[in-house]
Amino acid sequence: MPSPKPNLETRASDDWPSELYRILKAAEVRQMSYVPDAGHSQLIRMFSADRDVITNVLTTEEEGIAIAAGAWLGGQRSVLLMQSSGVGNCINMLSLSAMGRFPLLILVTMRGEWAEFNPWQVPMSRATQPSLEAIGLKVMRAETAEDLVETAEAAASLAYESDQQIAVLIGQRLIGKKQW
Amino acid sequence: MSVPSQLDRRAAVAALLKDRKNTLVVSGLGSPTYDLHATGDRDDNFYLWGAMGGAALIGLGLAQAQPGKRVVALTGDGEQLMGLGGIATIGVARPRNLDIVVIDNQHFGETGMQASHTGRGVDLTAIATACGFAATATVRTLEEVQRLAAQLAEPADGPRLFVIKVRAENPPRSLPSRDAVFIKNQFRAHLGFAAA
Numbered sequence: 001m002p003s004p005k006p007n008l009e010t011r012a013s014d015d016w017p018s019e020l021y022r023i024l025k026a027a028e029v030r031q032m033s034y035v036p037d038a039g040h041s042q043l044i045r046m047f048s049a050d051r052d053v054i055t056n057v058l059t060t061e062e063e064g065i066a067i068a069a070g071a072w073l074g075g076q077r078s079v080l081l082m083q084s085s086g087v088g089n090c091i092n093m094l095s096l097s098a099m100g101r102f103p104l105l106i107l108v109t110m111r112g113e114w115a116e117f118n119p120w121q122v123p124m125s126r127a128t129q130p131s132l133e134a135i136g137l138k139v140m141r142a143e144t145a146e147d148l149v150e151t152a153e154a155a156a157s158l159a160y161e162s163d164q165q166i167a168v169l170i171g172q173r174l175i176g177k178k179q180w
Numbered sequence: 181m182s183v184p185s186q187l188d189r190r191a192a193v194a195a196l197l198k199d200r201k202n203t204l205v206v207s208g209l210g211s212p213t214y215d216l217h218a219t220g221d222r223d224d225n226f227y228l229w230g231a232m233g234g235a236a237l238i239g240l241g242l243a244q245a246q247p248g249k250r251v252v253a254l255t256g257d258g259e260q261l262m263g264l265g266g267i268a269t270i271g272v273a274r275p276r277n278l279d280i281v282v283i284d285n286q287h288f289g290e291t292g293m294q295a296s297h298t299g300r301g302v303d304l305t306a307i308a309t310a311c312g313f314a315a316t317a318t319v320r321t322l323e324e325v326q327r328l329a330a331q332l333a334e335p336a337d338g339p340r341l342f343v344i345k346v347r348a349e350n351p352p353r354s355l356p357s358r359d360a361v362f363i364k365n366q367f368r369a370h371l372g373f374a375a376a
Contacts, residue, residue, distance in 0.1 A: 054244045059265030066234035070241025096231035100360035163376045
């Protein structure tokens with residue numbers, strides 16, 4: 001009996017950042033802002049090389065909430081990338097998205113929850129989902145690449161077509177262990 | 181410490197925006213929102229009642245989405261001080277159609293007129309210059325504001341930040357709608373976008 005053939009088909013798990021880029025481009029996102037995170041580094045590179053998307057590097061994550069509202073006032077869709085530690089910086093500024101019912105899509109890479117070396121990441125990790133929900137965002141979570149692709153597509157549709165404020169939390173288990 | 185300005189904020193904002201034409205204006209919470217409304221309620225005004233520190237950055241997102249239109253973020257010293265990092269972000273983004281105008285009474289007027297940093301040596305124009313802004317200035321008289329209004333209509337190589345020093349007082353409030361969804365939809369309709 002022949003041994004089972006390995007599955008050589010490219011799976012989403014090999015390249016989920018490219019899948020996120022494809023989804024956001026299909027959703028006609030024209031502005032992207034970010035505070036860097038290792039988990040987002042490939043997506044940041046892809047957007048930075050894209051002349052059809054304006055990219056803003058931020059000094060603190062809440063700036064991206066305001067930029068996204070301004071972009072929408074001017075007729076453009078914006079996406080915001082950050083890690084979970086940055087969510088705490090955003091809370092009061094999220095009043096803007098809530099009060100104005102501005103479409104908002106935040107992709108949050110989680111730290112402090114899975115094979116984390118730096119204990120300082122843990123408290124904000126624990127507070128990420130409750131604090132986002134307390135200020136009125138809908139939180140969606142993905143733990144596998146396949147789930148992330150499906151979740152991001154649904155989140156983009158909810159945000160940009162239904163004027164909702166959505167955070168997609170990307171589990172640290174999916175991002176992989178940071179090498180120290 | 182500088183000599184307190186005697187300029188009336190309502191007269192200054194009225195002179196600044198008198199010939200604004202199709203300039204889009206975002207106002208920071210507190211007095212700048214009342215000042216903007218006092219010049220006349222318009223569909224191309226976006227008034228903030230919160231989101232402190234966000235006015236200039238809403239201006240950035242808007243300016244990037246509407247490169248053919250001039251955008252003014254009209255805000256106060258306290259509001260801009262909360263968004264100091266945003267000056268760095270805007271300096272790097274380098275929009276050529278965004279101006280930040282700070283109506284600077286050197287106080288937190290909405291909360292009891294406590295002294296702010298700008299009366300104690302902190303210079304927002306110096307910060308903007310250090311962040312690569314294309315032009316900055318501080319003005320103190322109505323004549324200077326009138327010249328500034330003409331300068332706002334001129335093309336720029338990058339973002340500009342202007343400080344208008346005004347007298348520390350709270351004129352009677354001129355209150356726009358606090359319904360941000362209504363204001364948003366009105367603003368977007370002005371630019372030709374349908375409500376969802």
